[in-house]
Amino acid sequence: MLSFIGRSVVQKTITLFFVSIVSFLIIHLAPGSPSQVDPMNPKFTPEMVERFQKEFHLDKPLYIQYIYFYQDLFTGKTVSWKDNQSVLKKIWERFLNSLPLFVVGTLITWTLSFPVGIRSAIFRGGIYDRSATFISYVLISIPGFFFAYVLIIFVVTYFHVPVIGMETFGIGDAPATYLFMDRIWHLVLPSMLGATGGIAVLSRYVRSQMLEVEGQDYIRTARAKGLPAEQVHYKHALRNALLPFVTMFGLILPGLIGGSVIIESIFSWPGMGRMAYEAVLARDYPIILTVNFVSAVLVLAGTFISDLLYLVVDPRIRL
C-alpha cells in the first residue's frame, strides 16, 4: 500500500515536470506576444519595452525563463503582467468565486443523473426510459449559451429576479438575510445551466453501465435466490455499476479550476474560467501558466484519488 502511494507520487511528479515544460513551450512558441513588448504598440516607447523585457527576463533564452518562472511560482512571487498583482492571490480570489458555482453545479449533476439513469435502466424501453432519453438528447443538442439566454429572458420577464453577476448591483447595505437570499438566487440559474449538459451525458452513462451489469450472470443468480427485485437492482446491480464512476469522481477535481468559461461569461460571474480566458486574450503568461500548472496538479491528484478509491471499492484490485 505504502509502496503504491510512493510509486504513484514519484510517477506523478515526473509527469508534472514534463507537463510544465510542454505547457511553457506551447505558450511561448505560440504566435503573438504580450502587448507590453509588442513593437507595434504605440502606448509603449522602446525604452519601456526594454525595461519590461529586462524585468521579466524576456531577453534571456527560454530555458532560463523557464527556471525563473517556476522559481517565482514556488516562492509565491509570480505577478501578473497586466497589473503587477500577485498571481496566486488573484487565482485564489477567483477560485473562491467559482467554488459555489462548481459545488452546486456538481451536486445537482450527480444527485439527478444517478436516479434518472438507474430508473431508465431498470424500466428500459418503458415510457419513463424513453422520455428520459428524449430529453437527454434535446439537452445535449441545444447549445448551452442559447439555452442560457432563453432561460434568462424567461426568468427575468416572469419572476423579475435579477440573475446577472454574483449579487444584485448596489445592494451593499441590505439586511443579511436579504443579502443571503440574493446570493442564492444568483447562484441557482448558472449552476443549473452548468449542470444540464452534465446531467444529460452522465445519466446516459449511468444507464448504460447499469444495463450492462443487469445482463450479467450474477444478477440471474441473485434472482434465482429469490431476492426481491429492489435488492437485485439496488444491491447487486448498482454496487457493480457504480465502480467506473469512482474513477470519474476523482476526475471532477480539475473542474474546480477550469470552471465554465461560457456560463461565467454569460452571467458576468467573476470566476476562474473567465479570468483564464481574459488572460489568454491579454497574453498574460504568468496567469496562463499558473492556471495551467495548478490544473495539471489537480488532474494528477484526481487520478491518484481515483486509484485509491478503486482500491477501496473493488475487492478484485489488490496491491
Next chain:
Amino acid sequence: MTHDRPLLCVENLKVYFQSNGARAHAVDGISFEVREKETVCIVGESGCGKTVSALSILGLIPTPPGEIVDGQIIFSGQNLINLDEKAMQKIRGNHISMVFQEPLTSLNPVFTIGDQIGEAVRTHQQIDTEALFQYCVQLLNDVGIPSPKQRINDYPHQLSGGQRQRVMIAMALACDPDLIIADEPTTALDVTVQAQILALLRSIQKKRSMSVLYISHDLGVVSAIADRIYVMYAGIMVEQGNTDQIFRSARHPYTQGLLASLPSPSKRGKRLHSIPGTVPNPAYKPKGCPFHPRCRQKILSCQQEYPGMCDYGEGHLARCPVLFKPKGYPG
C-alpha cells in the same frame, strides 16, 4: 431408488424468443417429470434449449425477448406459470434452487462468499447474525471447502473454479430446497474437478434426499448419477427412459449418435465418432423430424411428418417412428 410421487411435472412447455425477424422456438413442447428423491438428467448438445427449460421453471426467462407461450409447470401441486412475481420469489432459492454453468461470472465479484450465501438464507428465514455465521460455515464445510471460517470472508476471485462451484452449491443448499437444478455445473471445470463436483452432488442428494434435475451435454457424466434420462434435441424431447434403457437399448438415432461418440476403453486409439452437422437454429428448424438433416437412417417421409412419442414400455419412450415401430403403430 426411484420414488413415484412426482415433485415437478412439466407439460407441453413452449418457450419462444422474439428476436428481430424470425421467432426462435427454443423450447417447443417438452414434457418431463422429476419425482421425489430422484436424479433426472436432461441431455442434449449445446443450443438444444436445456438452459431455457431450466430457467422457465424458476420464472427467469428474460421477457422480452423470451415468452412462455404454452404449457404447465406443476411443482408440488401448484402451477408455477400462473404465479405472480412475489409468490415466485418465495419458491426460488427456497423450494427450488439452481446451480449455474459458469461459477466465476455467476457469483457477484464485489461481495464476499459469506455475504452471498448468508443472503440466500436471510431472504427466506429469520435468523440472527451469529447463527447465520455458524450456518454458513457449516454449509461451506458440507460442500468441502477447507478452513471455511477463513474462506467465508473471501471474494469469489480468490477461489479456484472448483471452489467457486462448491460455493454455488452451498448457496443452492442454503434453504434446504426440495429440488436443485444443476445446469451443466461441471462444464467449465477441468476433468478431475468435474468428478469431485459430481461426487459431491451425488452425496448431497443422498444425504438430504432431495430431487436433482441435472442438465448436461455429456452423456458420460450423466451415466454416473442419473436415475432417469431425457434426451433433448432442438427444443423437443426425443427419448426418455431410465439409465439402463438409454445406455443399453437406445431407440432414437440421436441418442445412438451421442452414445457412439462417448469415449470408452474399447475405443482407445480409434477416432471418436461424432454426429455430422450441427443443431439447427431454433428460428429455422427443418420441417418434419428436426433431426433429419443429420440422420443416416432417415426415409423420405421424415422430411414431411413427425408423429409423437412411441412407447416401448416400462417408461421407455422415443420419438422416431421410422425405425422401431412400436406395437400398433400404423403403416
